[in-house]
Amino acid sequence: MARYSSLFKVATPLESFRQRLGDVLRSCDCDVIYDEDDYMVAREVPGRVTYSRLVTIEVLIDRAFETDEGVQMNVVVKNEELPLSQDNHCRRMFNQLYDAFTTTNRWDLIESIPAV
Template sequence: MARYTQLFTIATPLDRFRQLLEDVLQSCNCAVIYDGEDYMVAREKPGGVTYAQLVTVEVLIDKTAIATPKDEVRMNVVVKNEELPLKSDNHCWRMFSLVNRAVAENNHWNLLSSTAG
């Protein structure tokens, strides 16, 4: 199973964060299938790759970290699928890069930090 993680800290109004995150995931051809208070899951829309290559994006949202300003959100993004990562440039890695770029370049929030997991 291929699996890649990235930890982001962003500054954004919390009342808009969930919608902005959903928009980012949709821009990456993913549909949100679960939206909890501190967890969001999106699945890549079928059609472009085999079923085993379809990517799931899990976002763990940490708004309660000690010493975190009010409008700062930490999120751990996990991109995974069922394919074996036999090559370093596999579909899961490409989708991981696409999601990271979409988060980092979003004009509706400020990226404060990004760390590979």
């Protein structure tokens, strides 16, 4: 199973954070399939790759660091593909999501730590 993770601290109004997060995920061709207070799951839209290569994105929102000014979240990108090479589909999707999270205008990035 391929698995890549990253930690993000972003400055955004809390009341619109979940909507903004969903927008960023959708911009990467992922649909939100589960949404709770401190946890969101998105799945890559089928059609481009086989089902075993479809990526699941888990976003764990750290309530201990949540303030009126910002949010800390741990993002895990994974699929059932064996990471036999450095350039696999899960890694490419992780890079796409990492770029989207760090360059979006939906929030101000405070810190990002790729913990691949």
